[in-house]
Amino acid sequence: MTPFKLTSYIFSVIIFVIYSTFVTVFQPKPAISADNIYFPVSSTKLRLSVKSLEVFAKEGRITKEFEFFAKRLKPEKLQRLRKLLLYKFNTNSVAVSQLTYSPIGEEYIRQYGAIIKTRTGQNGFYAIRSALVLAAADPEGLTGLSFIRHFPTDIQISVKDFLELLDELSYLTG
CATH class of the missing domain: 1.20.5 (Single alpha-helices involved in coiled-coils or other helix-helix interfaces)
Structure with a gap:
């Protein structure tokens, strides 16, 4: 050579x-994101995959996994959930970021963080803030589904808190 x-x-x-x-x-x-939502009940945690929730929201179809949860909701709450998951907030990532870093925004997020927790049960403050900003920057926009998809860990929320949150946020979808 x-x-x-x-x-x-x-x-x-x-x-x-x-x-x-x-x-x-x-x-x-x-990307790290929520794959499941856990509902602590007594000494166990019920699991719902985000994929099943997404199928319900986008197609209106109740998967075998979601059926357990759907049977426990009244039809109007089920429709409210679907609307909330698909409702697109008219905002952008800059506005959401400015709001979430403002004192009043931080206070609201801390309050919701006590309800929407990380998989380990810790206050979801940082995860919520991150998910809101990333979802607002998503091409799909800020929706309930995009928020869940951008949540950086699995979610833990009590059934009681979930139902109260659903009622509280239902005014958004009319």
Whole structure:
């Protein structure tokens, strides 16, 4: 092998190794988001996948998993939930960010964080703030579904708090 071919070969191998390392190390990682919503009941936690909720919201179809929860809601509450999941807030990420970092916005988020908790049961303040800003920047816009999809961990909420929150937020959808 001539020195030029040998140098060219070594150079090609080095480029290949660097490229392979770069692709492996900097490969896009899947986003962390809520896959499930947990409802603590007594000493157990009922689980509902976000996918089942999404199917219900977008198609109106009740999956086998969601059926357990749907049977326990009155038809009007079920429709209210569907509307709330799909309702698009007319806002953008800058406005949402400014609101969530304002003193009054922070206070509201802390209050809702006591209800909408992380999977481990901690106040969901930071997760809610993050989910609101990211959902507002989402091409779909800020909806109940996009908020849940951008929540950085699984969600924990009591059944009682969930039903009260559903009633409280239902004024948004008319």
